Amino acid sequence: MTSGQTRQHRPRAARKRPAEPVTITYREAMRAAIREALQRDDRVFLMGEDVGRYGGCFAVSLGLLEEFGPERIRDTPLSESAFVGAGIGAAMGGMRPIVEIMTVNFSLLALDQIMNNAATLRHMSGGQVGVPLVIRMTTGAGRQLAAQHSHSLEGWFAHIPGLKILAPATLEDARGMLWTALADPDPVLIFEHGSLYNVSGTLPADAGPVGIDRAAIRRPGRDVTLISYGGTLGKALAAADRLAGDGIEAEVIDLRTLRPLDDAAIIDSVSRTHRVVLADEGWRSGSLAAEVSARITEQAFYQLDAPVQRVCGAEVPIPYARHLEQAALPQPETIAAAARAVVG
Amino acid sequence: MAVKAAGRASSRNHDNPIPKPELIQLLTPEGELTPHPDYPLELSVDEIKSLYRDLVLVRRIDFEAIALQRKGELGIWASLLGQEAAQVGSGRALEPRDMAFPTYREHGVAWCRGLDPVKLLELFRGVNFGGWDPREHNFHLYTIVIGAQTLHATGYAMGIQRDGAVGGEDGEAVIAYFGDGATSQGDVNESFIWASVNNAPIVFFCQNNQWAISAPLEKQTRVPLYQRAQGFGFPGLRVDGNDVLACLAVTRKALQAAREGQGPTMIEAYTYRMGAHTTTDDPTRYRLSAELESWKLKDPIERVRQYLIRPGLAKEDFFAAVNAEADEIGARIRQACETMPDPEPLSMFDHVYAEPNALVAAEREQAAAYISSFMTEDGAR
Numbered sequence: 001m002t003s004g005q006t007r008q009h010r011p012r013a014a015r016k017r018p019a020e021p022v023t024i025t026y027r028e029a030m031r032a033a034i035r036e037a038l039q040r041d042d043r044v045f046l047m048g049e050d051v052g053r054y055g056g057c058f059a060v061s062l063g064l065l066e067e068f069g070p071e072r073i074r075d076t077p078l079s080e081s082a083f084v085g086a087g088i089g090a091a092m093g094g095m096r097p098i099v100e101i102m103t104v105n106f107s108l109l110a111l112d113q114i115m116n117n118a119a120t121l122r123h124m125s126g127g128q129v130g131v132p133l134v135i136r137m138t139t140g141a142g143r144q145l146a147a148q149h150s151h152s153l154e155g156w157f158a159h160i161p162g163l164k165i166l167a168p169a170t171l172e173d174a175r176g177m178l179w180t181a182l183a184d185p186d187p188v189l190i191f192e193h194g195s196l197y198n199v200s201g202t203l204p205a206d207a208g209p210v211g212i213d214r215a216a217i218r219r220p221g222r223d224v225t226l227i228s229y230g231g232t233l234g235k236a237l238a239a240a241d242r243l244a245g246d247g248i249e250a251e252v253i254d255l256r257t258l259r260p261l262d263d264a265a266i267i268d269s270v271s272r273t274h275r276v277v278l279a280d281e282g283w284r285s286g287s288l289a290a291e292v293s294a295r296i297t298e299q300a301f302y303q304l305d306a307p308v309q310r311v312c313g314a315e316v317p318i319p320y321a322r323h324l325e326q327a328a329l330p331q332p333e334t335i336a337a338a339a340r341a342v343v344g
Numbered sequence: 345m346a347v348k349a350a351g352r353a354s355s356r357n358h359d360n361p362i363p364k365p366e367l368i369q370l371l372t373p374e375g376e377l378t379p380h381p382d383y384p385l386e387l388s389v390d391e392i393k394s395l396y397r398d399l400v401l402v403r404r405i406d407f408e409a410i411a412l413q414r415k416g417e418l419g420i421w422a423s424l425l426g427q428e429a430a431q432v433g434s435g436r437a438l439e440p441r442d443m444a445f446p447t448y449r450e451h452g453v454a455w456c457r458g459l460d461p462v463k464l465l466e467l468f469r470g471v472n473f474g475g476w477d478p479r480e481h482n483f484h485l486y487t488i489v490i491g492a493q494t495l496h497a498t499g500y501a502m503g504i505q506r507d508g509a510v511g512g513e514d515g516e517a518v519i520a521y522f523g524d525g526a527t528s529q530g531d532v533n534e535s536f537i538w539a540s541v542n543n544a545p546i547v548f549f550c551q552n553n554q555w556a557i558s559a560p561l562e563k564q565t566r567v568p569l570y571q572r573a574q575g576f577g578f579p580g581l582r583v584d585g586n587d588v589l590a591c592l593a594v595t596r597k598a599l600q601a602a603r604e605g606q607g608p609t610m611i612e613a614y615t616y617r618m619g620a621h622t623t624t625d626d627p628t629r630y631r632l633s634a635e636l637e638s639w640k641l642k643d644p645i646e647r648v649r650q651y652l653i654r655p656g657l658a659k660e661d662f663f664a665a666v667n668a669e670a671d672e673i674g675a676r677i678r679q680a681c682e683t684m685p686d687p688e689p690l691s692m693f694d695h696v697y698a699e700p701n702a703l704v705a706a707e708r709e710q711a712a713a714y715i716s717s718f719m720t721e722d723g724a725r
Contacts, residue, residue, distance in 0.1 A: 053630035054558030077528035077564050078490060078556055109530065144419040144470070148488050285703065314707055319692040320419060321470030327689055327711065334714070 019205030027197040029171045029207075030060050030136075033178035034098060036208075038068050041096055044182060047074040047083055048100030057102045058138055058197050084110035084135065088118050088187075091133040096182050101137040104153045104191065118187040119162030133187045134178065139167075140193040140231045140281055141329055147317035150325070152281040154191040154230070155288035158259040164188040165258040166212055167230035171201050173256060176210030184212075191258075193231025193281075212257050215265035221251035224275040224339045227266065227292060229255035232279045238332035239279075239339060248343055258288060266292060267300045274305040275342040279330045284312035306342040311335050365568040367614060368594055369584040373642045375650025383593040389657050395588050396648045396658075397666050398432040402452040403645065404670035405461045405677065409451075409468065412681050413623045418468045422449045426586070426618030429644030430551045432456060433591025434613070437599055438519060440482060443504075445497035445520045448486045449551075453521065457483035461673070462680045471684050491526035494535035494548065501544035501602075510545045515603030518546045519595070525556025527572070528564050536576040536610075545602035547595065548573075548610040551585060553617035558630040570612035578608040585615030586644040616642075689715055 024032070037044045046061060052075040055062030065073040076083040080101060087099040101107045107114065118131045141150035158165045166181060166188060168174045174192070181188035218233065219240050228236035233254050240250040251269050255261065270276055276296060280289035289310045296308055314328040369378055370385060379385075387395075406424050413421040424431060431452025438444060438456065446453055451464055459481050466475045467486065474485035487493035497520035509516045526532050527550065539546050552569055554561050565572070573580025583594045591613055598609035616639040620627050652658035693708040 050558045052558075055629065057557070075559055075563055077559065078525045079528045079530070081530055082528075146419075146470075146488070147473070314692065314711070315703055316692050316696050316707075319470070320473070321687055322419070324470070324687060324689060324692045328692055 021202040022205050023200060024171060024175075024203050025197065026171055026174045026192075026199045027058065027060055029174040029203060030168075030178070030192065030197075031062065031064070033175050034061065034064060035067070037096075037098065037179055037182055038064070038072055040179070041182070043094065043096040044098060045072040045074060045090075045095065046098045046100060047076055047087060049076055049078060049083075049102050049106075051075060051100050056100065058192075058194065060136075060192075060197070061100070080106050080109035081113055084113040085117065087133050087135070088113060088121070088131050091131045091187075092121070092129055097133055098178070098182070099133065099135045101135060103149060103151075103194070104137045104139040105149050105151050107135075107137055107153070107157075114157070114163075114187075114189075115160055119160050122186065123162065130185050131187045132182070132185050134181045134190060135187065136178075136190045136192060138194045139191040140195060141313070141318045141325060142195045142231070144320060144322055144325060146320035150318035152231075152283075152313065154189075154258055155280070155282040155286075155291075157189055157191075158261075158288055158291070160259075162186065163259060164212065166190045167256065167258055168192065169196070169228075169230050169233035169254050169256070170218075171199070171203050172207060172210060175203055175207045177212055177256075179209040180212045183209075188212075191230060195231045196234075199234070213260070213262065215256055215262035216254045217251060217265070217269065218254045219250070219252040221249035222273060223249045224277060224343050225251045225253060225266075225269040225273045226277050226279060226335060226339060227253045227255065227269075228279040229258060229288075230281075232281050232330055235330055235332050236279045236335055239335035242332060242336045243339055246340065248339065250339055255292075261292065261295065263295055263299065266296065267303075270296055270300045271303045274303055275339075276304070276308045277335060277338045277342060278308065278310045278312075279335045280310065281313045281329055283315050284310055285315060287312055306344065309338040309342050311338050365570070365582050367582050367584050368590050369587050370589040370593060371587045371647055371651060373586070373647050375647045375654065377589075377651070380590075380593070383590065383597060385589055385593040387589070389652075392589075392648065393652065393658055393662065395432060395436065395592070396645070396652060397669070398436070398452070398455060399428045399588060399645045399648065400666050401670055401673055402428050402432065402455045404674050405455070405464075406451055408674045408678055409461075409465060410619070410623060412465065412678065413468070417681050418465065418623075419470055420622050420624060421468055422622045423617075423619035424449050424451050426616045426639065426644070427551055427553060427613075428452050429588035430549075430585040430591050430613035430615050433588040434519065434521075434549050434595040434611070437592050437595035438482075439516075439599075441514065441516050442599060442603075443482045443484070443497075443500055443516070443518045445484045445493040445500070445518065446486055447490075447493065447521050447523065447526075448488055449523075450486070450521050454481075454483060457481040459483055461677050465677060465681045466684060469681060469684055471687055491522055491529035491532040491535075494520045494522055494526070494532045495538070497546055498535045498539045498542075498544055501539065501546040502542055504545055505542070510603065511605045515605070516545065517599045517602035518544075519549050519599065520546060521549050521551065523556065524550065524552040524554065524561055524564055524569060525559060526550075527569055528556075533576075536573070536578075536608075539608040540577040543605070543607040545605065546608045547598045547602055548608060549595065550610065550612045551615055552612050553585075553615050555617050555621070555627070555631065557621045557625060558627075560631070568612065570610055573608075573610035578610065580610040580612065582612045582614055585613030586642045586647070588644060588648060615644075 278289040435453040435456025570580035
């Protein structure tokens with residue numbers, strides 16, 4: 001069976017009138033997305049460590065086992081390579097698995113399956129075999145989990161051809177990216193920053209799938225472009241608030257999709273503001289921020305009025321002590337300071 | 345031709361059922377001695393009293409640490425509650441020259457290796473990343489990554505072999521601790537293969553506490569864990585993990601075999617995680633209290649107390665003295681924890697590389713400048 005097959009899905013029930021917005025957390029929005037996918041497509045199932053009885057290490061799948069049963073909400077042994085590999089096999093066989101890796105740190109145990117298998121099988125089968133697999137994982141630091149449980153490795157994965165990499169930073173994207181990812185014929189990795197799960201806000205009750213191929217302007221401005229994504233977006237927006245107090249109007253770009261990058265949106269903003277600060281929790285050397293910076297230099301060098309600045313995670317294993325960890329990560333203050341420096 | 349109505353629907357109906365596991369036990373939950381012909385254990389009353397003291401003190405240390413975490417003094421704590429006998433029994437089986445590779449839950453083994461429990465609190469408070477010298481106690485730093493230490497231990501054991509320290513009167517051995525959940529990890533299975541084919545002097549000590557966070561044993565295995573060892577080519581056995589005497593006897597024998605060059609043994613210490621996986625976990629979400637209650641009847645400390653108290657081997661003053669010592673240790677480590685100095689902000693740039701590194705130095709300088717921008721004129725922050 002090839003992955004090209006599709007099945008008729010039930011059309012969504014027509015709504016009589018626009019529903020009232022609902023207050024919802026990022027965690028609940030993600031859960032609503034998983035629930036919708038399970039309801040809409042019987043090929044979808046969720047698999048991972050502690051996703052069933054425990055409801056997920058970050059409580060994303062709480063209640064789904066009771067709702068959908070153990071065939072579709074599958075607790076696995078502590079075998080990352082096995083359950084990612086099995087997800088690849090299921091996807092090749094026509095299913096639409098959502099594999100949850102507890103955190104990005106544990107994805108390293110499945111790296112061969114992700115990189116050497118999921119990402120390459122379409123190419124190495126001459127287009128015969130696709131892997132329509134979605135892998136969700138928590139990423140990032142900030143919760144006192146120390147050096148082995150605080151990585152931001154989405155930039156690594158964004159290095160790999162064959163994969164699509166998403167970083168939902170908003171409630172809309174937490175709610176909407178999953179379905180679009182499941183509809184994609186190729187493997188899609190979704191990175192959920194651990195600091196976002198408790199973030200609360202409102203969503204239209206009929207919020208649904210969103211595109212996964214464009215960056216978004218989260219705050220318009222004319223003086224400097226702050227480029228960020230995922231868990232650092234909120235810090236960039238907080239920095240923009242501070243800058244506004246100094247009379248600096250910062251534009252904040254949310255990359256949303258880390259591979260492929262939306263060059264046009266980046267270059268368009270830079271061409272209007274002429275100054276850029278990149279905020280990325282990943283380590284600076286060889287980072288996603290380095291890649292974006294290189295593209296700006298390649299495509300908009302003559303638009304720049306100041307060198308591109310990066311605010312990244314300190315190049316140390318992430319400390320465990322709270323105050324050290326906070327000092328090792330980009331913060332609104334440090335992003336704002338970099339912005340002030342380029343605005344001059 | 346007759347067609348056999350095979351029960352295909354249930355793959356558990358094998359013609360050759362999995363052999364019923366044998367549990368090695370020397371002291372019943374009621375405190376009765378049940379000698380085992382293969383594991384003779386000659387201990388004086390004082391030695392058993394000493395084991396009792398170990399059990400009580402490590403439980404108290406654990407209790408204090410949980411309380412400290414709840415007060416916000418520790419970031420996290422992984423409780424050993426219920427596993428005291430497995431850890432003290434195996435820990436006391438070690439000779440000083442043997443090397444132990446722990447997980448993050450081996451506080452009882454740490455105690456047996458002579459490590460001050462304050463060192464454990466420093467680690468979980470974030471004051472340092474392992475403030476003890478592994479060589480001083482022949483007790484490696486805690487490993488956080490599930491199962492990774494089994495490979496390190498295997499490599500270390502092969503190093504011992506290469507150094508010619510196996511065999512003879514003063515042979516050395518290695519013990520690798522891990523849990524039931526870790527047995528599903530590739531690393532652990534690969535360490536079994538390596539230890540086996542190299543005949544490495546190692547004891548694989550699996551504390552099967554029945555739960556890998558929320559994943560119960562039946563999500564990890566269909567055969568008793570110790571029976572896996574046979575497939576890898578070395579002996580495996582299951583011991584009552586709540587029986588400190590059995591854990592001591594079984595581990596002693598396995599370590600001696602390793603020291604003599606007879607290769608690896610896997611010990612499955614059958615026990616129960618009475619508390620949460622760590623202080624971030626809530627086990628009431630996924631397991632029944634009836635199970636917990638049934639394990640309370642197999643408590644590792646109570647059975648030793650029963651053994652000592654009934655024939656009058658120990659009097660109330662002994663138990664009171666142990667409790668008083670536990671109170672003292674509790675107070676000492678609590679006070680030590682609360683007065684630990686916060687690490688200096690710039691210390692996060694330490695030990696990224698052994699030698700000076702330009703990138704790290706530049707970031708350190710940048711951070712120092714940033715911090716000093718908050719200083720008042722008299723140098724206060």
